[in-house]
Amino acid sequence: MSPPRRVLAIVNPAAGQDQAEDILATIRRRLEESGLDFELRETEGEGDARRWAAETDRELVLVAGGDGTVMEALSGIIENEREIPLAQIPTGTANLLARALGVPTDVDDALELALRSGVAVPMDVGHLVDHDRYFALMAGSGWDADLIKAADRDLKDKLGFFAYVITGVKSLFSLKRSRIRLTVDDRRLRFRAHTVIAINVGEIQGSGIALGSNLSPHDGKLDLAIVSPNSIGGILKVLWRLLTRRYEGATELRYFSAEKIKVEADPPLNLEIDGEPIGKTPFEAHVIPGGAMLVVPREYAENKDILP
Incomplete structure (x- = not known):
């Protein structure tokens, strides 16, 4: 995939066991070094990631968090009128989706994949009808x-x-x-x-x-x-x-x-x-x-x- 120029980065500071400040600093530094037009937002509660992803017009949504935060953002992307890829920075407890897709759990390696070496591919998604x-x-x-x-x-x-x-x-x-x-x-x-x-x-x-x-x-x-x-x-x-x-x-x-x-x-x-x-x-x-x-x-x- 061609490198994105405009990125929405969503970070869940409560995910996993690592220090949120260190993760934030690493993501910000890498985005700045890449010369990207980016917006960096921290979730404060349920629904934030879904709403932001649903409303964005950026070329890539970058999500740092666990499976729950990733799926919130992915749900928003599905609802977005634009076709926007999602890239993961796995910082949760299990990070099962990242592991299933071969996404590295190291923050720097995951950023390299998201911004440079990775490819965006279509993936099936399940919809739980009664719960939307x-x-x-x-x-x-x-x-x-x-x-x-x-x-x-x-x-x-x-x-x-x-x-x-x-x-x-x-x-x-x-x-x-x-x-x-x-x-x-x-x-x-x-x-x-x-x-x-x-x-x-x-x-x-x-x-x-x-x-x-x-x-x-x-x-x-x-x-x-x-x-x-x-x-x-x-x-x-x-x-x-x-x-x-x-x-x-x-x-x-x-x-x-x-x-x-x-x-x-x-x-x-x-x-x-x-x-x-x-x-x-x-x-x-x-x-x-x-x-x-x-x-x-x-x-x-x-x-x-x-x-x-």
Whole structure:
């Protein structure tokens, strides 16, 4: 992509564990050294990033924060009449979207990618209809939402990503299946499960772990994973399947692919989108094919065969 000349930089000073002043100073210095016409804004509350991104006429939106701040800004860009790429400076706790797209977590390296070496590519986005919220990674109900809800800010500030690991293990011992009513495009199904996840991005680059086979945020579809065992032994079998990439042929782990998904559960399950608790089921999700432009490493675009 050609280097942007006019940049909106959005910084969440509360994200992650690093010093906000140092991050701000680094971003400001790099933008000044690049001779860019830029506006640097700090979020003060929910909705700031979305509103600013929706209203901007800049050529690039640069976001320093965690997954929540990035998705706020991405939601604003989707609502913007202009096609504006988003570049990430990952400063949150998990930074799952950045890791999934191969964006470096070092601030200087991420700035180099955003302003010089990266390419802007289209990416599918999910839309949570009832909440009017967009997601890049997933909308999940059940175990993943339980652990995210349990990992409060104090724990994340102290332990970082390990806060999710600890709460995730604890949540395994309280899993209970619900009666699920599922609509996949025009197909209707019923079954019992404790976790139902609408997936857009199913693999974190370099982790060696994928939530399913051939899950891509560039295929115009959402993938649905249903996890049903409620015993520790059954959960361990599912985890083993994910680690060894043996996804098919198991009743405790099932997959569907669709453009539209609706999930109802009795009793209701906790719900999250891209690592943020958002209430409980039911939820309805639609895919927006190529709904946003994100700056990624050239190697990522080459591997996915999506070079502009």
